[in-house]
Amino acid sequence: MNENHQPAKAAGTRVIKVDPESEGQRLDVFLAANISGHSRSHLKRLIEENRVLVDGVSVRASRKIRAGESITVIEPEPRPAEPLAEDIPLNVIHEDRDLIVIDKRAGLVVHPAPGNPDGTLVNALLNHCTDLSGVGGVLRPGIVHRLDRGTSGVLVVSKNDRSHRHLSTQFQKHRVDKCYLAFAARRPGARALADHDRFDTLYGRHPVHRKRFSSRVESGKRAVTEISVLGRFNAEDWQAVKLEIKLVTGRTHQIRVHLSDAGHPLLGDKLYGGRVTRMLPRHVLPDRPALHARSIAFVHPASGERVSFEAPVPLDLTRLEEALRSASR
Secondary structure, rough: OOOOOOOOOOOOOOEEEEOOOOOOOOOOOOHHHOOOOOHHHHHHHHOOOOEEEEEOEOOOOOOOOOOOOEEEEOOOOEOOOOOOOOOOOOOEEEEEEOOOEEOOOOOOOOOOOOOOOOOOHHHHHHHHHHOEEOOOOOOEEEEEEOOOOEEEEEEEOEEEEHHHHHHHHHHHOOOEEEEEEEEEOOOOOOEEEEEEEEEEEEEEOOOOOOEEEEEEOOOOEEEEEEEEEEEEEEEEOOOOEEOOOOOOOOOOHHHHHHHHHHHOOEOOOOOOOOOOHHHHHOOOOOOOOOOOEEEEEEOOOOOOOOOEEEEOHHHHHHHHHHHHHHOOO
């Protein structure tokens, strides 16, 4: 493939010359192989919108290309995102032209949804980021993973299609290292967690409670969680643990479910903890699940280097640990 480096005819327009080796390929396959930063579905949509011309003529995605033909790709201006930009304070750990890493506070919803149409991380990013180049043809930040509303900690967001595709692939192939800090209570009769433990289960919707997930399902996706006990707190009528947790897979509520199903729900987790976490003194309990995304490591989509970022332990969990230590003496 030889790309014509003459000045573009219009903003977002590029011209590609078909080389002999590419003759006979489908148009959409050829474009996907030779234009980085765009998914095949996005390129196919451009073809359907007559924004891809072969020697000046619009054709189908299945059209077989010939050597010497000129393919013109006309990118539309990114459409404004539907969520509105809002001036919401953000704790930025790192930012460059390809991505931004945020230390998300507990209570902040990541993405607009029914019940949370605004006041989200996406609304904040639309206000903060002045260099979004568009993801999927829309001016929006690319959410490649999420944290539950009550979970604090490090979260990476892409700024463009190339970064979004690169990071999404790493998450899909489990090449992203995510480490969490958590505090959990032990249900009466539950086995004590080993110093190092691993949950490898099927995972899916709870058969009865549709807002919950479960690892006790007959069919579903695989979920793998690895834990290490960093500290144990024992009182006369309750026990708790401080945990380091590494996610091998990233299912919704995965940490909360695996720990709860093992008899050790997160402190403060009203959905999966119920009455168990209320066994502890009221002043000890946090008002959200005691879970913090402490660090993340991945290959940077632009530099190709492996990078890592860490979010400091928030004050409420620091105070929680102090209260557990004091109450267990």
